[in-house]
Amino acid sequence: MPRYFFDIDDGVRDLRDDEGVVLDDHERARKEAIGTLAQLANSMLPDGNNHTFKANVRDETGKLIYEATLALKSGWVV
Template identity: 45%
Template sequence: MPRYFFDTYDGERFFPDEEGQELEDTEAAKREAERALSDMARDGLPDGDQRSFIVSVRAEAGQVVLRAALSLVVEYPSRAQD
């Protein structure tokens, strides 16, 4: 089974994945990246009004095979009328 590495960025810090995970294929790696984004957002809600979370998935040879991102933005539509 191929090994995939999940490097993450939480809007402030970059965390390279040194261990990786053996997964069936790129589609399984995509599902894992989506799960990681969900966890990152739940664990690291922004103190400010926005934050972006990114997971870059590398194959064993080092090439990035996919990148997934999630942006959280807080807006105050009623304040625009104040």
Template identity: 40%
Template structure:
């Protein structure tokens, strides 16, 4: 099974994945990365009004094969809420 590494960036700090996970396919890696994004946002609420959370997935050769991001925007005084 191929090994994928999930490097994360929470808008302030970069966390390289040195261990990785053995997964069946790149599609499975995509699902795992997508599941991580909301947890990252929940654990690191922004001090300001905007923060982006990023997961970069590398394969065993170190090449980035997927990159996904989630942006959290806080808008104050919005009439359309």
């Protein structure tokens, strides 16, 4: 099974994955990337009203195969 690497930018830190995870296929890697962004948004309290989370997935050769961005935009309605 192929190994995938998930580079995450949570708006505070830009983390490069040097270990990777073995998954069934590209589709499973896509789902992992999206799930990771949702978990980050749920666990982090963003500073201010706007926050962007990004995930890049690389294959075993280091080639970028998938990108995902989750943008949180919020504000008080008065």
